[in-house]
Structure formats: C-alpha cells, structure tokens
Amino acid sequence: MHTGSCLCGAVKYRIDADIDSLTHCHCSMCRKVHGAAFATYAGVPLDRFHFTEGKEELGVYHSSEHVTRTFCKHCGANLQFVDNREHEVGIAVGTLDSPLPPPPQSHIYTGSKADWYEIRDGLPQHADDA
Numbered sequence: 001m002h003t004g005s006c007l008c009g010a011v012k013y014r015i016d017a018d019i020d021s022l023t024h025c026h027c028s029m030c031r032k033v034h035g036a037a038f039a040t041y042a043g044v045p046l047d048r049f050h051f052t053e054g055k056e057e058l059g060v061y062h063s064s065e066h067v068t069r070t071f072c073k074h075c076g077a078n079l080q081f082v083d084n085r086e087h088e089v090g091i092a093v094g095t096l097d098s099p100l101p102p103p104p105q106s107h108i109y110t111g112s113k114a115d116w117y118e119i120r121d122g123l124p125q126h127a128d129d130a
Contacts, residue, residue, distance in 0.1 A: 004096040006072035006079060011054035013079070015091065017044050022093060022105040026113035029063050033078055037117040038107070041081055041090035049089050
C-alpha cells in the first residue's frame with residue numbers, strides 16, 4: 001500500500017497496489033503542467049486508487065480529448081493523469097508520501113523533450129509513448 005497527498009495536505013489518497021514501473025514523460029503538456037523538464041508517473045489500476053480525504057477539493061482539467069488531469073484547488077499540486085481509454089490512472093510520483101524503492105523506469109515522448117535538457121541516466125528512451 002502507498003499513500004500520497006498534495007502540497008497543502010487538503011487532498012490525500014491511498015494506492016492498494018504495488019508500483020512496478022515509472023515513466024518520465026517529456027511531452028509538452030506534462031512539461032507545462034508540472035513546470036519541469038518532465039513529469040514522472042506511476043500507472044496503477046483505477047480500482048486500486050482511492051481518495052481518502054479532500055476529493056471535493058480536486059480541480060479537473062481536460063487537457064485533450066481523452067485525458068483528464070487533476071490538481072488540488074488550494075495549492076495547485078498536480079495529482080493525476082487519467083486517460084479515459086485506459087483502466088489505470090497515472091499518479092504524479094512526487095506526491096507520494098510513502099517510501100518507494102526504485103522500480104524500472106523509462107523516458108517517453110523524448111521526441112518533444114525540452115531542448116535545454118539532456119537525458120544522461122541510461123534509462124530506455126522512447127520518442128513516443130511506447
């Protein structure tokens with residue numbers, strides 16, 4: 001089990017599943033929503049993710065036809081990436097409160113990465129979401 005929360009603590013969640021991989025997304029939308037070179041997500045089954053506090057404090061932004069992003073209305077922390085074609089939710093890993101031993105990781109959408117950022121970690125890279 002894993003737990004997480006937004007920056008101000010108004011929204012809290014629990015994940016009743018193992019986190020077995022991480023993706024570092026370099027698409028322009030993830031870069032902009034996180035204000036960083038990339039956003040790191042863990043995919044977990046929808047039915048294993050639960051808000052434990054503050055669900056009513058969630059803001060929702062439909063960033064594309066199939067993708068909804070959630071954030072705390074108070075502090076602005078980005079929490080989720082939800083693709084309505086999938087049966088999982090992408091959790092912004094930086095919002096985890098519980099420890100997470102490093103699982104396998106990869107970079108996706110490297111074809112649109114920030115030109116000022118150089119990937120040097122040796123992890124697998126995919127120009128699209130492979």
